[in-house]
Amino acid sequence: MKQVGKSPIKVLIADDMAATRENLKKLLSFDGGFVVAGEAENGKEAVALAKRLKPDIVLMDINMPVMGGIEATRVISVEMAMTTAVVIVSVQGEQEYLKEAMAAGARGYLVKPFSADELVSTIRRTHDMEIQRRAQLMPSIPLGKKLGRIISVFSAKGGVGKTVIAVNLAAELGKKKDCKVALVDLDLQFGDVAIMLDTSPVRTIADIAREEEVDSEIVEACLLAHSTGIRVLASPLRPEQAESVTDRHVAAVLGLLAESYDFVIVDLSQRLDDISLTGLDMADTILLVATTELPAIKNAKVCLEIMESLGYESSKIKLALSKPSREHGLDINEIEKTLKRKVDVHIPNEERVVSPSVSKGTPFVISNPGAKVSLAIRDLVKAVNPQSEGNTVSKKAFKGQKPTSHKKSAGIFASIFSMFVNG
Numbered sequence: 001m002k003q004v005g006k007s008p009i010k011v012l013i014a015d016d017m018a019a020t021r022e023n024l025k026k027l028l029s030f031d032g033g034f035v036v037a038g039e040a041e042n043g044k045e046a047v048a049l050a051k052r053l054k055p056d057i058v059l060m061d062i063n064m065p066v067m068g069g070i071e072a073t074r075v076i077s078v079e080m081a082m083t084t085a086v087v088i089v090s091v092q093g094e095q096e097y098l099k100e101a102m103a104a105g106a107r108g109y110l111v112k113p114f115s116a117d118e119l120v121s122t123i124r125r126t127h128d129m130e131i132q133r134r135a136q137l138m139p140s141i142p143l144g145k146k147l148g149r150i151i152s153v154f155s156a157k158g159g160v161g162k163t164v165i166a167v168n169l170a171a172e173l174g175k176k177k178d179c180k181v182a183l184v185d186l187d188l189q190f191g192d193v194a195i196m197l198d199t200s201p202v203r204t205i206a207d208i209a210r211e212e213e214v215d216s217e218i219v220e221a222c223l224l225a226h227s228t229g230i231r232v233l234a235s236p237l238r239p240e241q242a243e244s245v246t247d248r249h250v251a252a253v254l255g256l257l258a259e260s261y262d263f264v265i266v267d268l269s270q271r272l273d274d275i276s277l278t279g280l281d282m283a284d285t286i287l288l289v290a291t292t293e294l295p296a297i298k299n300a301k302v303c304l305e306i307m308e309s310l311g312y313e314s315s316k317i318k319l320a321l322s323k324p325s326r327e328h329g330l331d332i333n334e335i336e337k338t339l340k341r342k343v344d345v346h347i348p349n350e351e352r353v354v355s356p357s358v359s360k361g362t363p364f365v366i367s368n369p370g371a372k373v374s375l376a377i378r379d380l381v382k383a384v385n386p387q388s389e390g391n392t393v394s395k396k397a398f399k400g401q402k403p404t405s406h407k408k409s410a411g412i413f414a415s416i417f418s419m420f421v422n423g
């Protein structure tokens with residue numbers, strides 16, 4: 001995998017004394033490996049900023065007004081256990097507080113006065129240990145048993161037809177004899193898969209996230225059997241429930257589904273966050289969807305660049321142009337030149353067929369299999385499935401195929417992200 005450069009450790013400084021914050025900032029600036037993402041004057045502000053900025057490390061003073069450092073540490077270490085670690089900064093003679101802080105979940109401590117070297121090495125050591133601890137907590141994905149192909153549908157723009165494609169692709173694959181298909185809605189806040197299939201899920205991925213350990217029985221119990229024969233894992237019923245679902249859950253769910261389904265189709269949100277990144281990482285094929293409109297092409301270009309920097313093979317990505325508009329859209333040649341790649345599949349604009357299919361919740365590949373747009377979905381099946389007719393790659397070749405390491409690219413993603421955030 002290609003490295004995008006080591007990502008700097010993102011630090012949040014929480015101290016009520018402006019001079020102390022300045023001093024810490026200065027000490028950290030001597031070393032190129034840190035970026036100070038924010039500063040807080042009290043514990044309450046530290047918690048709010050930590051939730052927003054998701055720093056790797058919070059340097060936390062103990063005695064602060066409004067909310068003290070120990071209470072803030074307790075909140076951060078419970079609510080942000082997978083993203084942020086607290087390093088307590090105390091003065092000599094505060095040993096009792098220090099014990100309390102460690103019990104509250106602080107992962108490291110510094111006793112004033114300390115040198116720049118001590119500061120840097122404590123943050124580094126704490127950060128490294130945190131990464132190891134989190135890796136231990138990641139549910140192991142049974143790689144050896146992976147049989148199915150994971151196909152993730154993504155676009156950095158909404159309304160391009162991503163869900164329409166995911167639903168119809170799943171339904172089309174489900175028509176094949178003995179082909180087990182699972183469709184997973186990872187647009188966790190505003191997923192449309194269930195409604196596009198005219199179903200009302202009782203259980204969703206949020207119910208899986210509530211379990212202490214994710215196993216195939218739990219996943220299977222949350223799947224909904226659809227009349228097309230496919231199984232559906234719906235997104236949470238309410239947007240606020242989406243927060244409970246982490247990339248760990250997603251990795252476990254996709255890994256387990258790929259053990260017993262021939263195809264796992266994943267409809268991602270338009271955000272390039274940890275959830276989407278896990279869906280992209282674990283995919284055998286990424287279907288990047290764009291329309292012929294300028295913003296969609298601009299975003300597709302950015303996505304392709306990011307995917308390249310994440311080390312994804314170009315062959316892992318298929319490009320679909322959805323509902324091209326002849327009158328207003330960009331010319332195909334222009335698009336291919338801009339994106340420096342060929343469009344793999346053209347999904348025609350066929351409102352007459354797609355709109356009623358969406359409104360009624362019946363995939364058009366079922367209700368209107370002869371329509372142009374349904375034929376395009378069949379082309380898509382060939383593009384995303386190297387085992388389809390005319391292709392000699394045997395299914396066994398995919399058995400035990402190792403998905404790209406999510407943890408690795410998550411780190412790279414963090415560095416790309418911080419490049420954007422910090423200029």
Ligand SMILES: Nc1ncnc2c1ncn2[C@@H]1O[C@H](COP(=O)(O)OP(=O)(O)O)[C@@H](O)[C@H]1O
Binds near residue numbers: 165347
């Ligand atoms: N091929 C198509 N032809 C005509 N209209 C389409 C087509 N694909 C999608 N649409 C319309 O675009 C709307 C948005 O599609 P959707 O799949 O929900 O987008 P996304 O998931 O990318 O946000 C749909 O409600 C549908 O009416």
Ligand SMILES: [Mg+2]
Binds near residue numbers: 162163192
């Ligand atoms: Mg959608």
